[in-house]
Amino acid sequence: MTLTIPTTYKGLTEVTAIALAKAVYTFEPTAELSCREIGDGNLNYVFQIEDSKTGNRVIIKQALPYAKIIGESWPLTLKRATIEANVLRKHGEFVPSLVPVVYAADETLAITVMEDLSHLVIAREGLINGQNFPRLSQDIGEYLAQTLFHTSDYGLHPFEKKRLVAEFTNPELCKITEDLIFTDPFFDLETNNYEPQLQSTAEAIWKDQKLQLEVAKLKKSFLTESEALLHGDLHTGSIFASTTETKVIDPEFGFYGPIGFDVGLFLGNLIFQWITREGIERQVIASHIEKTWDVFAFSFSELWKRESVESFRDTQGYLEFVLDKVLTDAAGFAGCELIRRTIGLAHVKDLDSIAETEKRINSKEQALYTGRALILQRQQIDSITDFLKILQEVYK
């Protein structure tokens, strides 16, 4: 079969997806290929092509030129497919075992052909169902340290770093984050989406000038601090996991931003689980939070000692300053994530799926109070123990 790549964007079908997969992935000559579209249809097509003889599979992800959110259709740049493929490849240079392999990508079709990961589950789903992912925090801590160190000014020549900053400029998707995480939830806007029982708590947030000021500072950091090439949307729905594997997917929001943003989004999403769990099950999540930070800080420090190109790498206190800033920023960004996923446009299943109303509303209030505390007290956080203490204190 001859493959003609269209010169303009065109949605794939199961037939054209198979043709494309054969062209860029080496199936057995005798392969018998079938294809299913397994995406949720909101933002992307996800075609899974399988050789029924060997079980070999490959994924073709194609960006749709719009996003469907609560019934509405927003136009959305197709360039995000190229950003996603290029972030996966760049991060894959440093953590090949923690991201899917990219076999091919095409900017016109907005597709990425990549490793199938359907033997894994989405971490958020697994955590909600009480699954245990013993490697999760170790792997994500390592992912964060490797990808963020190696794309920072500490790991790169400034020419290469500045080239990457320009390559990964991502205005459209950064604007979505800017609005949905840093702006809309902190004002009384129609785009917000919250349960009526949360009205007074939401109003308190909109009136809280101290909180608003700190969120403004965090937004400024998001808009101006080009520290490293971020995943940009590192919640537990962007992670595939099992008891033995972890794979980070979907970096279409990737851009050069503050290191603490990736760290904080991940920790914030673990906190949703911390809130909904009790006793020993909660302790599992507390351990994940602690271990994520410990592994990140240890690996980042080791990379700094072994590979840093920074002239001030041996200056007393500089590495500590950099790590302190990451933790402080991460607490603030985690706080914004907790608030925006509770009263903003896009929610998390961790909270929304709690069937019992009283427990669900309590958990959501808890998320709002914890978010507020992390944002306001972040400058006093000197260790991950301090971070966890804030979670506990909100419950008193």
Added chain:
Amino acid sequence: MTLTIPTTYKGLTEVTAIALAKAVYTFEPTAELSCREIGDGNLNYVFQIEDSKTGNRVIIKQALPYAKIIGESWPLTLKRATIEANVLRKHGEFVPSLVPVVYAADETLAITVMEDLSHLVIAREGLINGQNFPRLSQDIGEYLAQTLFHTSDYGLHPFEKKRLVAEFTNPELCKITEDLIFTDPFFDLETNNYEPQLQSTAEAIWKDQKLQLEVAKLKKSFLTESEALLHGDLHTGSIFASTTETKVIDPEFGFYGPIGFDVGLFLGNLIFQWITREGIERQVIASHIEKTWDVFAFSFSELWKRESVESFRDTQGYLEFVLDKVLTDAAGFAGCELIRRTIGLAHVKDLDSIAETEKRINSKEQALYTGRALILQRQQIDSITDFLKILQEVYK
């Protein structure tokens, strides 16, 4: 005369400069044009083309593909000519009276055809000669407020801001700043250039771990904080002045960086004058420092109130936070400038031209101590009065 623009870089001659000037600038039909090369020949050719009948003049500045510093020849990107022309045009949108008019620019030839300013003097030269420029601080304060506000996230839609960040990526010239301002002077390197009498003070700087840590933080800010489109080299040698006019030239180091960098470089260069003067003459400089800040802060605040696109613009304390950060950063960057111009590669005439050895060495030590104090105490600076107090205290 037909003008053929070469398709590769070629150094202009006085003859080709005249031809080019005629093609892009409207001289009288009867003009009698002559041309002189008036540059210092280190980095650029500067051709001044004059109509002897009317006195009308125009400047063609052409970047050389190398820089001559202390006899050596460094290759240097020609792209800096395009950056310079584009920064002049962008800043000219906001302060047309404070930058030269750009009539034309060509990337291949690395030329900018612009307004002749030879009726003015370079502010550094004038200040060294004791000239008074009553408009200098008023105009530079306004220049800083207008150019920096309007190119920041407070003045621009995020799409346009990110487009400009990518357009004005300037890796080669930023690397020069990184090395010459933030790195080399703080280590015992051969590129440094200082008088033997300063050996022990220089060594104290290289051993001062507290100072090194603060310089590392300032360098991090320079490398990562994309707050606004900076001039990038705003010393008093980049300013033409008279008693009635001020024009900012030479923004070839322009890039998106921390707002305090432009403010701090200008204040730092005023401090060299503060150090070399006494009594009422020193007071003139103190007034310039104070007025630069006051005008900047006032105009920036007015723009914020009238034109800010930031959702948190009315949040209590946010504008104050932004201005405090600019002043703190400016103090630190001014401190780096004081140190690097004294023991680093590139010096200032303010200090080097002091004929009497003891006075010169004392002034240079003063510059080093003042630089150190500004860097170390910058977090305690809450007003321009605090800033000036640090200058005075170093003298005790």
